[in-house]
Amino acid sequence: MPSAGLEEIDIQCPYCWETIGILVDCSVETQTYIEDCQVCCRPIVMEVELNEDGYPMVTASGQDD
Numbered sequence: 433m434p435s436a437g438l439e440e441i442d443i444q445c446p447y448c449w450e451t452i453g454i455l456v457d458c459s460v461e462t463q464t465y466i467e468d469c470q471v472c473c474r475p476i477v478m479e480v481e482l483n484e485d486g487y488p489m490v491t492a493s494g495q496d497d
Contacts, residue, residue, distance in 0.1 A: 439488055446494040448472040456480055456488040466495065 438455045445452055450471040457463070463480045479491040 441488055441490050443476075443478075443490055443492045445469040445471060445474070445476060446492055446497065447474045447476075454478065454490070456490060458482065458486065458488055 437458060439458050440453050441456050442451050442453050444450070447469060448471050450469070452470045454467060460480075461482050463478075465478050466475045467478055468474065469476055475495045477493050477495055477497070479493075480488050483489055
C-alpha cells in the first residue's frame, strides 16, 4: 500500500506514444489536472483516482479528446 505521499507512475503520452513518468499525489483521492509531456511538450489531461488499496489509477488523454 502506497503512503499518502507521492507515487511515480508510468503513463503513455496520447500524442507521441512515449512512456513518461509522472508523480501522483496519493493524499488526494480524485483529481484532474494538465501536465505537459516531457518528450513532445503537448498538454496531457491526467485523471487520477485511488483504488480501494490506495494505489493511483491514471487515465491520460489529449486535451481535445
